[in-house]
Amino acid sequence: MNVENSSELSRRIEALKREKNAIILAHYYTTPEVQAVADFLGDSLALSVQAQQVDARIILFAGVHFMAETAKVLCPDKKVLIPCPEAGCSLAESCDAREFAAFKVKYPGHKVVSYVNTTVEVKALTDICCTSSNALKVVESLPADQPLIFGPDRNLGSYIQKLTGRQNMVLWDGACHVHEEFSLEKILQLKREHPGAKVVVHPECRAYIVEVADYVGSTAGILDYCGRSEAREFIVVTEAGILAEMRKRYPEKVFIPAPPDDETCACNNCKYMKMVTLENICSCLENEAPEIILDEEVRQAAERSIRNMIAIR
Ligand code: SF4
Known part of the structure; x- marks a missing residue:
């Protein structure tokens, strides 16, 4: 256009x-x-x-x-x-409501924490939603001895599991096509080329990418960190759309998008x-x-899980 x-x-x-x-x-x-x-x-x-x-x-x-x-x-x-x-959304699509309901049945007594990247039907099967901004707070708000199902993002789930040391968390095996595709090798290469740069990573990325991060957080968290940090350069390991806001807020800083494994596929852009x-x-x-x-019964059930999240944000 x-x-x-x-x-x-x-x-x-x-x-x-x-x-x-x-x-x-x-x-x-x-x-x-x-x-x-x-x-x-x-x-x-x-x-x-x-x-x-x-x-x-x-x-x-x-x-x-x-x-x-x-x-x-x-x-x-x-x-x-x-x-x-x-x-x-590939993450929402990786969690079919019927399959998720069957998964729940296998784990009686478990409370369900679901990322907001889910369909309304999955939210209706959820006790409390979370986003990458508040997933840690949400999980920590539940008693340590309360067994949990965490879905649908296995990378965010295992990151939270690592932070909390919580063993009683069952993870749904879903993922986002954008955040799973970043190349560790290329990020390490960028670090060598820009030794002063900080690596900022979204927790939907794979564990071996999260391990090389200077900061791990949600989109909003990453934006705040880049403003607070004294660094001038940042290697940004999340969806590339965030770069527009970063450059607008901090024009004096340099933001380098991390490339995916296959650079011909533009996988660091969410096609949706x-x-x-x-x-x-x-x-x-x-x-x-x-x-x-929306179906009103489903909406009401989903509303409970979203309001439970907002209450502890
Ligand atoms: S980047 Fe796109 S596909 Fe991935 S979780 Fe976000 S909306 Fe879904």
Whole structure:
């Protein structure tokens, strides 16, 4: 899309937001032009909290499907729109609700902690949700002798297990295609080329990548750390969409995206987040569709697990 088209679409989107009393929530992993039309930009946790506080008739969620579902769970009276319903999430898809229900049956007496990157049906089977920002707090809020099921991200689960020393945690075997693909060899090479750089890593990455990190944290945590740190250079081991916000907040610092194993596949970009475009946002606002519609019983069960998370954030 050329700059002219992009500016025209952005203007049209701004006009539609005013006309329809709509706001746009966007995730950091969306493209810079999508981030530019957002009223609120954040990671999963911040956006879930923000969704409940907005005073608008329409919430358009510029992100992947489970995020828009979460907004609808928390705001059942608002119209929640998703510009690209095909934008899924490999992590959410790695946890089918029926299989997860069968998994639960094998572990009676276990409480279920699920990452928010799950479908609404999996959230309905969950006692308490978490994000990468608060997973440690959530797990620590439960008694040490309480056995747990943690899903769906096996990397985040084993990281939390290591931090807490908790042996009574069963992990669901799911993963995110973006965070699993980073190359240790290439990160070590970048470290040799930039000896002063700090390596910042998302906990959805594999354990051997987490081990070489100077800082491990959620998207929001990584952003804060880069601001606080005295380092000038950072090797960023998470989805590359975050770089736009990093460069905007800290223009004096240098951010180097970590490459995936196969550099021809652009695997450090979440293909689902990039499916949200100015075109589909504009058309979604114009038509007030596609809209997220949820089964009320499932919504209520999912709401409990999300509210349990927000209460201890
Ligand atoms: S980066 Fe991974 S976990 Fe995040 S939305 Fe994309 S596929 Fe899902």
